Amino acid sequence: MHMPSAAKRLIFACGAALTQGAWAALQTTPFVAVHSAPLYVGLSAMPYANPAAPKGGYLSSSSNGTFDNLNSMNGKGSAADGVNYLFDSLMSSSLDEPGVMYPLLAEKATFDPQKPAYVIFHLNPKAKFSDGSPLTATDVKYSFDAFQTKSNPGLQMYLADLAKTEVLSRHQVKMSFKSDSNAEMPLILAQMPIYSKKDWSRKDFSRITLQPILGSGPYLIERIDAGRSISYKRNPDYWGKDLPVNKGRYNFDRLKYVYYRSLDIAFEGFKSGQYTLHEELTARKWVTEYHFPAVKAGMVVKYRFQHYNPIATQSYVFNTRRAPFQDIRLRQALTYAYDFEWQNKALFYGQYRRLQSFFSNSELEAKGLPSAAELAVLKPQLAKLDPVQRAGVLKDWKYSVSDGSGFNRSNLLIARQLLLNAGYTFKDGRLLDKSGKPVEIEFLIHQDGLQRTLMPFVRNLKRLGIQMTIRQVDVPQYIERMRTKDFDMTTDAMPQSLSPGTEQAQFWGSASADQPGNYNYAGIKNPAIDAVVQQLIRAPDRASLVTRTRALDRLLRAGYYQIPTYGKGENWLAYWNMYRQPQRKPKLSTGIDYWWSDAAQAQKVAHYLRRK
Missing domain, CATH: 3.10.105.10 (Dipeptide-binding Protein; Domain 3)
Incomplete structure (x- = not known):
């Protein structure tokens, strides 16, 4: 699609950067930041990643209750855990910096960070869905139009300041706001998943569905056991695997979520190896119930992660x-x-x-x-x-x-x-x-x-x-x-x-x-x-x-x-001793997306479980 000349003039006119620590009125930047200056612009990988991390292995965790919907954005039924891995957003959040996002589907953004009346996202021409079809500004517009009219009331309220979404060209999409006083709007929009307009042309967005949804993210659905478990497999052809935010990320070949109706039963499942990563939410269990044989044998590891987020x-x-x-x-x-x-x-x-x-x-x-x-x-x-x-x-x-x-x-x-x-x-x-x-x-x-x-x-x-x-x-x-x-x-x-x-x-x-x-x-x-x-x-x-x-x-x-x-200002995790982490940990997240599987340790765990 030919870019309108007016859009060209606008884009070329607003390429300034930070000067003396102060923002110019209109910026085109390879990030979106709210009330702070980004630290990692220009890095080839995030500092809490290991770019040389090996691919392979699997990670499984538990979920509570059941699920009946793969569309987490329409507010219907119970959305399956892990569906976020099917979709990319326009930008990816930093795990060290509050209110900072780096390029993902969008290479850069044009907006006034002090009084944003609109934002223009410039899409990466290489972005594509998992079926190989290109991801364009038309898909971005479709996604936000659907979120504003067919999603749950909470999400519609979250996007209430978005006035309209316009396609400027194949790779430029403009989102105009109802006012210029909500500095957070570019950040809000940058974190939403992007759906395929073509994929939804014969489906009803407002209905519950377990039919796979086309996305552009790092994983694909592998298997659905309705209401009981859902598995995802890493997409070897993922278009964004070499982006700086993704170097050393998404290392597991498979992710699985196993559903339990009871937290106590889930814990017993963890102890027997039905899943491999468990977040403990109960102090009594954390102190008294991690003395089972696998812990004593070093096959299960307890891990406290101290974070710097507000406590829920x-x-x-x-x-x-x-x-x-x-x-x-x-x-x-x-x-x-x-x-x-x-x-x-x-x-x-x-x-x-x-x-x-x-x-x-x-x-x-x-x-x-x-x-x-x-x-x-x-x-x-x-x-x-x-x-x-x-x-x-x-x-x-x-x-x-x-x-x-x-x-x-x-x-x-x-x-x-x-x-x-x-x-x-x-x-x-x-x-x-x-x-x-x-x-x-x-x-x-x-x-x-x-x-x-x-x-x-x-x-x-x-x-x-x-x-x-x-x-x-x-x-x-x-x-x-x-x-x-x-x-x-x-x-x-x-x-x-x-x-x-x-x-x-x-x-x-x-x-x-x-x-x-x-x-x-x-x-x-x-x-x-x-x-x-x-x-x-x-x-x-x-x-x-x-x-x-x-x-x-x-x-x-x-x-x-x-x-x-x-x-508590920390996460309590226990996992079967088959995972490794980067030496530097992020401040705002456990960073599990940057963990990887140690093949030798995974074999030891498998051998131990077979003996049991």
């Missing part, structure tokens, strides 16, 4: 759409009933720390009293807040601490007084609301074994006169009830990044509260939070982003929408 916010979620949780004073009182100190000592072997923030383990966490910069963000919003929330955002925040005895007496006395001050009454050992109705709560879960960690909270609520019932359902029912927000309370683990942006509106924004399938599980509808989220999305620099995120953190904590529980 594990919490108990109040559904504020329902009574009695519309009352912030009740939510505040129930927060005092959570006894982390005893739980960590008695159940978790001291392996966790109490989460004091929705962005723990990072510079985004709000600590101490609000700074002058944070107050400048918060003060215009104070009049919109409930008095309890207003007081909370202005203080040096700390969740209640118990003496670890298991009785939590002092905190329960505080909770009781808060309830009395809020107009609740006690009769015959039951807590009654203002209408005289007993306060009863159903706590929705699907995980086996979670009752053990919930029972101390249940007992403490009983001491406050509150009847809590734990309701365990199977995974499909749990997914549907979460999608439709059909619960009183539940658990959640909300991941965060070092570059928060548009996704915060999905997590906490009023517009997402009543959208099926979105992530605002607490049902937050707070104009102050909406305003600060929008300011965060439109932060002009890193300092402003950090300040506004800290302000959001204070608003979320003081609203008592969730009870943040516990977490």
Whole structure:
């Protein structure tokens, strides 16, 4: 396709680079970066890769529940794990730098990093799908048009600032934005998978499918055992294998995900060699259950990976759409009933720390009293807040601490007084609301074994006169009830990044509260939070982003929408001793895509398993 002369003039006119550390208005750069300067431009391989890593072997891991859909972008059913390996995105994220991406399908991008009104992605002419057909700007436009009209509500909201996608030429695609105040938009667009327009010409994007989808990524589907396992094989003809971001990457010939209905059964499967890489999520198991023969024989290795990301916010979620949780004073009182100190000592072997923030383990966490910069963000919003929330955002925040005895007496006395001050009454050992109705709560879960960690909270609520019932359902029912927000309370683990942006509106924004399938599980509808989220999305620099995120953190904590529980700033992994890693580890990810198989060790493991 002939490039229009206007597009040529535009592209040749905007080829500047960083000058004296400051951006020019319009740039054409071989990266996309938000609020930071990239470190690895021009390198032949990423510093956390081993370009000489051998290819071969396999890696298998477990998944929870089941799957019925290979299209993870339409929000239907349960998407299969690993489908991301079928597709390339326009650029690839750095595992060392927050908010930095390097060339993949796109060789470079043209945009104003301070006030992006649009971005032009310049595709690599060598890019092709796994069937050998070329990947062009038409495929990029098709993909984003589909995401904006046929995907789940959460993704559509994530892309809400995208006004339109235009094909400028065979290898240039322009994406225009509804405003120029969302600096994150080029980064958001650069990370989306690209689908083939031709492949979808006779298929319905909005339907569940287990029919293989054509992609341009490093792996192909090898075998599907519906609902039980899915295997992928490395594509030897992968077009992008020699790109700098891919040198020493995707070394395994095969990847496999084995599905289990129970985490306990999955662990037994790992011990018997049914899969080879296991991420441990339970402190008790991590401390007490890795003494089985394969560990003692050196065939299974335990590995702690210390990362520098915000800890995923594990919490108990109040559904504020329902009574009695519309009352912030009740939510505040129930927060005092959570006894982390005893739980960590008695159940978790001291392996966790109490989460004091929705962005723990990072510079985004709000600590101490609000700074002058944070107050400048918060003060215009104070009049919109409930008095309890207003007081909370202005203080040096700390969740209640118990003496670890298991009785939590002092905190329960505080909770009781808060309830009395809020107009609740006690009769015959039951807590009654203002209408005289007993306060009863159903706590929705699907995980086996979670009752053990919930029972101390249940007992403490009983001491406050509150009847809590734990309701365990199977995974499909749990997914549907979460999608439709059909619960009183539940658990959640909300991941965060070092570059928060548009996704915060999905997590906490009023517009997402009543959208099926979105992530605002607490049902937050707070104009102050909406305003600060929008300011965060439109932060002009890193300092402003950090300040506004800290302000959001204070608003979320003081609203008592969730009870943040516990977490850790590391990943606990165990694997059969057949893998090697680059000497230098990335800071923001375990970097498993850069691991490789040691053939000699793999033979030893195979021999050991045959003997067993």
